[in-house]
Amino acid sequence: MQCDVLIVGGGINGCGIARDLSGRGLGIVLCEKDDLAQHTSSSSTKLIHGGLRYLEHYEFSLVRKALQEREVLLKSAPHIMWPLRFVMPHDRSLRPVWMIRAGLFLYDHLARREVLPASQTVDLRRHPAGTPLKAAYTRGFVYSDGWVDDARLVVLNALDAQARGAAILTRTRCVEARRGPAGWEATLVDVEGRRRAVQARALVNAAGPWAEQFLREHAHQRGTKALRLVKGSHIVVRRLFDHPYAYIFQNPDKRIIFAIPYEGAYTLIGTTDVEHLGPIGQAHIDDGEIAYLCEQASRYFARPVRPEDVVWTYAGVRPLLDDASGDPSAVTRDYLLELDTTGGAPLLSVWGGKITTFRKLAEEAADLLGPALGVRTPGWTEGAFLPGGDLSAYIGAPQRPDQDFERFDAELARRHPWLAPAMRRRWARAYGARVGLLIGDARGPADLGEEVAPGLPEAELEYLVREEWALSADDVLWRRSKLGLHLEPPQREAVERWMAARLDPVHGGLTESPAP
Template sequence: MQDVLDLVIIGGGINGVGIARDAAGRGLSVLLCEQDDLAQHTSSASTKLIHGGLRYLEYYEFSLVRKALQEREVLLRAAPHIIWPLRFVMPHDQHLRPAWLIRAGLFLYDHLARRELLPGSTSVKLARHPAGKPLHDRFQKGFIYSDGWVQDARLVVLNAMDAARRGAEILTRTRCVAAARVNGVWEVELQCPDGSTRRVKARALVNAAGPWVGQVLKSAIGVQAERSVRLVKGSHIVVPKLFEHDHAYIFQNPDKRIIFAIPYETDFTLIGTTDVEYKGDAAKVAIDQDEVSYLCDMAGRYFKQQITPGDVVWHYSGVRPLLDDESASAASVTRDYSLELDADHGEPPLLSVFGGKITTFRKLAEEAVERLQPLLNSTARSWTANAVLPGGDLPAGGIAVYARQLQEACPSLPAAMLARYARTYGSCSTTILSDIQLGGVMAEEVLPGVYAAELHYLVRQEWACTAEDILWRRSKLGLHLPADAATRLEAWLHQHRDGLLNK
């Protein structure tokens, strides 16, 4: 790494890695530091949707919805292995929004941006559609529309991988403890995983610390921000699957909020989210009993099969650092973003990111880099709109064809595992499978369906360090493996740590 970098980025969530990828692809020298694991906080705690945000139309956020709908198409093309189309069923509750209002909203949703990959919306008689069977009989009609589904934490990792392949240095478990302008550059002090200190210099600094953006400005940099974020907790529950078809649901509720019920990990249904003002430590956010009961009750308004807190097999919570627009309720706070640039009097620039949503991360990153470019004497053009992420270069016919190709190439391996590889690693699957087929230590089955070759790949290529990184962020294997899987995996990682880190 050169003496003075072009860019140091604080924060390994979706916005930070998106900026790192875009900047590295334009030839800028980049270092990104993240105090924990990639996507450990907000970016792995979403509802896992790539969507325009249908409900934001009620708050007249037409520009945000249009931008998100445009990005939905871009991302479906960029990562077809971890992002795929999903049809949503909205049962009509005649006591809430009138049917004409929903039809008008869906018409706007279909036409605010050019749509090539997804079918438009339609009305549906639920008694004649498989999606009607799990619902209470009082729901006679509804609407169906399209959006996208994403493995959110993997989206973060793939952006970091692409950034690293283009020359960026990605440092996890590395905290920025101080940054100051000295002699025309930023001097940044980093605390490494082993407790040692590293100092780097950069021509520009990006603060993409999410919930900690204000704290980093105040404590590490000593700058007062003009904008602020409003912390809103969103919690989700996972229960055994409530329906057999492949559609998701969007439910309207009397409090004017909506919740989603989404097919999840083959055997489960994901239900969320809540919107609760949050004042505590963002690193310690957790679901509370009121949220669990709320999600169970709201789902029970629609599903015949009632669920209780005892049915919940997993839950997760995250703090969304929303741009504070002084809205009266958490649900109405904008999901748009603001980029605050501090570059007065020829000083090295500081760019801070406030707000945002996972669907618009690429556009945010593009705008961030383009605001910094004139100050870095860079004229490279934007490039990410037409570039695939690692593993996204699938054959004609997409993921289904690729999964069949893997099964033909590896007939001795379980078909379910190969399908998981296709949906997790895309074309990068061949790297892992070639190691398994060589036999030897790489073919050791460490956990059911989890081979040493996959673990080596995750540690060496995807910055995984712990069992939690692997079982709950790089994958959701934690839902499918035995209860002692984390303990067994942690022991294996400890035993093989030296070999894994010897890249």
């Protein structure tokens, strides 16, 4: 198998780079040892944000870059990303008002905004976001960022890369990569043990937390950077408030946590910053992290959040560039792209990064690698839709991404009134304009096949297997969707049986804790 570039790693950076390079006419093979987004890229706080707290660490360049990307991303996929307003209750014992206002002023003005409104000060005694809070919190600050379905963002990048000619190989390890003067000779092994030889003109190491290990053990290169592996854990509890705002809470340890509306019936609380010392692919929340998140949330909410309230957890390992910071939360979230052409065929390693800046990272990676391969095609992704993001066939010319989605959902209801509202809304969010691939010629619920679990017909499972690399129930229930959070154990088992009968797969490991 021959290609221009072999990419190792099926997280957001690897899939973003595959998409960009494929769109510039290069032949791409991407291999991922597990499922797409199975590890770090499905374990984020699921925000498209500039990183307000990074201003305190003087990371103005990173914040500006991330702020510039927010609206680019919101416009590219209005079905999986949307604006979100955040409320910061003021705790006078922590940061003073002037400091918060100065930070929000910078946040409002470091990058141009067309969709997201500016920050403001609110009276929490009258604002709906004040209702679930303790009475002591009377003043708050409201600002804008965005929400993203992180795992679906990875899949959409992979779909776009594949549509442009890339080969996406999941459950496939790169066990060996040998560098020559004109190319790389790599050996890939899939989950069933089948071996495949790949000849590539260049290699991209986008293995995330495994990047340093991959270079040393499989690509036989000396690593030049050190990664600091920091675990971020989240808890999910039953819904703590009814309004659409999210919260950002300041903590006495100078960190922050978020409390975010999640999956309709829940609230997502996170994240922690803990040094991860165990196996990279086996990150799990511990009791201390659960207690920490509950304690910090309970400082603000009138109704305490207790460990027994937790219905689900997930944890991921962030591969951060080691900048010698003593505090894990102070380690930079910026990225570094390292192109090495001195030892033969080009090798590009991706160090660090955050989900908000993935598109810019991919564009810069392609700008670096392209000339080394004799390709000088300019970047193209800034104004491009991700798969399903172009809703014009349903609503005409786009206007505002958040309003465009609501018009799309209304039009979907008009065209297919027989779709159950909850499932229609979920499909609209997950698949956008690609929803027609699920509906096909169906004229009623019976045409979608058996309902394998509540709200999950066979037509959707068939689509996910056929189009989106789903090979196990976990792929469907915890990454392509979060249906696992809403289903009872017997219902999740029904999905497992269907997938086993359909595929007889060899299941990969979870990065997320199954719901009790």
